[in-house]
Amino acid sequence: MKKASCCLIWATIIGVILLIAGIVVIPVAKNLIHNKITEQITLKSNATYQNWVKNPTPIFFQLWVWDLQNPDEVKNGGKPSLVQRGPYSYRENRHKINVSFHDENDTVTYKEDKYYVFDRAMSNGTEDDKFTTVNIPLMLIANIVKREVDWLQKIADALIEWGEKDVFMTLSVKDLVWGYDEPLINKTVTLLQELGLPIHIDDHFGLFVGTNNSDDGWYNIKTGQGDPSLFGVIQKWNWNNTLPYWTTPTCNMVNGTDGTIFHPFVDKSDVMYVFSTDLCRSIYFTYLEPSSQQGIDLYRFSTPPDVFMSHIDNPANQGYCTPSDNCLPSGLLNMENCHDGAPLVFSQPHFLNADKAVINGVYGMHPNIEEHGTFIDIEPNTGAAFYAAKKLQANIALERVPNIKSTLKLPTVVLPVVWLNESSKITKSLADEFKSELQTPLLVIHVGTYLAIGLGAFLVLMSLTVAIFRKLREKQYKRMTEYTDAN
Template sequence: MSMGNDPFAILTKLRPPYNVLVLLCATFALSLIGTIFFCFTNTINDAILSNMVIRNNSVAYDMWRRPSVQPLMKVYLFNYTNWEDVKERRAKRLHVEEVGPYVYSQQLERVNIKFDKDKLSYNERNDFRFLPEESKGAHFDQVNVPNLPLLGVISKAKDMQINGFAQMTLNTALNFGNHPDAFVKLPVHRFLWGYDDTIIDTAKPILSLQGKLNFKKFGLLVTKNGTVSERLTINTGEVDKDKMNIIQELDGREYLPYWSSRDCNSIEASDGTIFPPSMLDRNKTLYVLYTNLCRRLPFVYENLQLHSRFIADGVQLMRYRMPLDVFDDPAHNAANQCFCELDTGLCPPRGVINVTACAMGAPALASFPHFYLGDPMLREQVTGLKPNPELHKSYLDIHPTLGIALNGKSTLQLNIQVRKTPMYTSLSFLDDGLILPVAWIDMGVDELPETLRSLVYHGTYSTAAVQLGLTVICIISLIVSGICLFVLFVRRRQKPCATVKKITEAELKPQLS
């Protein structure tokens, strides 16, 4: 029998190619899912961010524990050139000359680390190294600066209202101490990192300071070198990436104990190095906790920056700046009312904030350098101050995808207030309430290690290229498979149906013979 006339063979040839049809349908469905997946989600970015979660023994953990970035700390001191003239009534106002900067590189290491589910507790250990080639001045430069231990002890004695015998004992100790005057002449490195002062040792038992002073020698920055006492607890982002590197506790407390409102006592902030990318919204305010200022400070979005370090790569960073009214008095910034004294309601002048609670009881205040944007009275009391708006800005430049602060600058000034009592005569030539500028500090990052630059580049372009490539492949596959399916179904509908001719017994007999 001839197969050419076999009706069953004819029917087989007319069947549609089901294996091709199944393949096209599967390709179309997968391409559709992939297109939606890559076009409307940030899958690749989320995968990278999951690798930035601080897990034990991970690459992100190693980078966090001992950062390769070494910020520069530039210290500018105010040298009081005529304080003896003011004391002898040969001059009416104190005059200062800014000296420095004295530049130090900072190596941060996080120690005493303990994991608890998605929380991580630690202390910080800083190592500052003097950079003479970057500095404008030598470590042994002599400067006339306010006698901070003396001013602090007298202020503390005034607050405690100690009895007459204790006052006489303390006054005798102050007069016969190794630094009895309102100002002291010291080498720069001694003033910053520690010098012997008998005032502190004498005042400890009288003013109940024993155990509250975590240093043996007094220095402006002595508590910042070595292991910092504050213990921080952050969220690792393991469970919720929107909370990554957000501070949860400070020394076991969820709120600060200093101010009059829950918001002002809040510690919900970053340490300024990493922010959850979900927070990087132009309409949202970022917060950075400054433990030495007893509070967190806000940063608001300003613009996009093409930074010089990344011009060749074309990486744009989001710049957030500290608001200019952050240190204003309540009359100019109502939100700052809670930073005034709780019992009296007294507020410091515009442009300064009281940080006594974080200075072991010393009457310390913080401001922008040279009292920039502060009450003009602050600059009239002491001559020689010259605010510079370009130099005295504070900002952060943050990668919009990774949430890493790649550039930034923080400029803050430390001041001390004169608080007099008739019992202690060493401050008699100074006005009560006078605010003396001591130093201002510029913290910033000048260089980034190659490993971090590579991470930034790949986090910006490699991930975008991979996501774009997969999106294009899915779209092309969707279009091609869709066209093929359309053509196949159209051809099937246009093809005439096959008719099967009924073969009679008479016609079948000749073929069987």
Template structure:
């Protein structure tokens, strides 16, 4: 062997004892030691015994280095590269940029930026891709450092182990294992990406469906409500009229009649779209009597206060005494007392004909122009497009949180009340964009010329759908008694016209009539007026409630309940108005309940949407689990293949060692001779 390799200096052969020969043989694999020349053997042994630098220590120094004050990014990168000679510096620096360290970007191994400025463009492109992919939030990546650190290093590790270009003497991974690990990485990437962004994607789709525009899902529902709406009307019949007219010191007794149920059809007409993300429209409503759902007939007679007499008296309460006496004489020409008996149909829709209305219509200088020739709670409202007024509503296209909010009503951004009570707030009830844990909502009621606040009252379940319920509390119609911000519903100088808590004065909204709105049966009202009436039975079932599905904003159930009352006070000079024993009474006239509940069709639609919302993430989690299993399977197969190769190499090395036994004995004898 030595003659073949032209080795003349035999002094070195003394170092090749049995252990040295074995070491040299192992280092020369897969070549045989006989095939190596002398210089190559020296290189193998020298390289083996030369101390090596610690990669862990270098990486520690590399990552612990910080940028000094005044140091350029490229200088800092170069300094870091010297701390880790064995590190893959370019890859480390790139990952440090992605993970949110001091931002510099290295495009070349020598840490110099491209002269054509491509580094800046590529940096912007990479950042854009990461933000769009959902790996980095738009406001910064520092919140996602632990997550991204694990993701990046996991992908780098798998790539380094399985997909790097094999060199001579390294293991070659089969295509099947590559597909296993690659598919696993892809499934994990898809699962992580969509599981973290699915909520935002879903809500964006819901917003697209709920924004009010032609062709959207919400537009058809808003334009003509497809859910059955029923209006239930209850009238109070005064049962002791004779005793009251006799001047006896008795309490007024009332009897509740009804309900008289009507099917309501609600449409939006005269729709026009505006450029400022609003839509202008009018309401058109139709009511159809439902005798099979009603408790009574429209021909039932009801006796109550004559609203025409009470309105004239209330309007003239501050006028001169002579004018009051003349008005009293005129009213007594047509009426003998303050009470009026008419059937239910007349009280509600057909209207009660009263000659005094014709007379009043010819008197000039009145503060209000009365556009009716009859009195009825819904007179001329059936099919009218002008009763509720002209609305301008926000479509939510510019800001989804403003969806459904009333921007203008009757060509104004204010109502008849002063200060903040006259501000337009809330929606008409069809469209909602609830915020998380919203404490209250506001519903704008055109009949009251103001909004009604409903406070959060808890969670409910309607047709299997979870929702949040809002209900009226003691803040509704408070007038500033408990809640100072409600004081603007009274005059700035509070007087007798400011009602006790629980009743709202809507006379300025109803042509000067002494109309006051409460909850049914005086629910939650101060006891001053309810104590003067017998036959009332307030309970929680009379409360105003609304349930909303918070994610889709779909109204689940509405129980809108209000009561109309007439204020009758003794006024000097108006004897026909002063026939009640008590000089200050709030007489209940009628109350209504408008019931709406989501039907099965729309409930199933909402269930499907919520199922997609909460079900899809589990599918993405399954992607991640399958991806992990594929990667583990691929790595296991690679490890199994590697162990087999190691065993084969061990067997080959053992056989080679045994085959060189005679040569080793020859070397030992040669050493002994020397």
């Protein structure tokens, strides 16, 4: 009996010790993990710096072009009918250059060089594939002169007719994306410049001309030193912390990171801001759902519909009306001010989350969030983006411009030209490296801590149960003894 009592006491003592140790270890372990991540996450850390300078994760730039099936009908006011073709895939290579640290304010300045290589194996066709689309240079000229006097419009129209330019044209994928020579632009722009219009447009035209083997400007960002919550946050872009494109100070703010890195210790309630040079503005992401990549648990963030809502549905977007009295329906962003006056309108692919009238303005749109939404899967402890898919659609606003004869019967619609998916996903080898360096130690600490708490609680509960059972048995034995003695 004494031996059993001794074992019971020791079990209780061990259980209490394990229980207390487990409870005490939780905040200590969290603090150790927090400090370790904080130490490693800054751009002063060698491993973080190396992966930041040259992203080890493959990046793909994929395009789908919209092939116009009925150009003759559209020229006479018909509803455009479009067929999606692609993808045409490129491997995107990035490398930080001209990197300079500024210890006085914990920032780093750099440019990011990018170049693209066509990947035939991942493409459904070649860059030489041809399709029918709108003559963007013609619509650009029409858009520039539409607010000018009649005689300027008539001069522009005469140049268009002299060049025998149709409002729709056949192009190869390569020409549309990377550019082709368009003498009409040069002649028209030169004349309009001589007449006093401040126009600066290259006669080598393409939607992404100038972006291959190039960069998108100077960045100055926080290194995360001293305050990890600011890790990667852009302080200035091209030496400014505001933009010149929009009509309100809020819309012209440069907010967030470049979308490849985020602060550590991400919470589901966080709003993640990203500055996009493609969009010439900052956007934001909110938590959507849990996700995983290569067995690693992640938080999926996406752009909510209100990011591209009209100012009527979201008054914060009033500043994206350019000019201030030209407000587009929900789902559209007028890019005219940051693309040399081109009637370029950005949206999500297939007009996802756009006004119904926009979607129904053309045939061929079938939006769904899984295929056409923009997502970022973030590892919450480190803030690392293990999967990102940025999806945009470039459209041209068709409209009738007085004195430009080729536009006089056009329907007033937003015509899709191309949509893209710029994506990156962590590889198995990088995921395994992450697991060994962080996830496995975290798991061991968590499992060990909660195992200690569980085992301690079990031993204490078992000891209490045994003690109570023995006490009840002693009382029962005592009553039986008293009953026997009484009889």
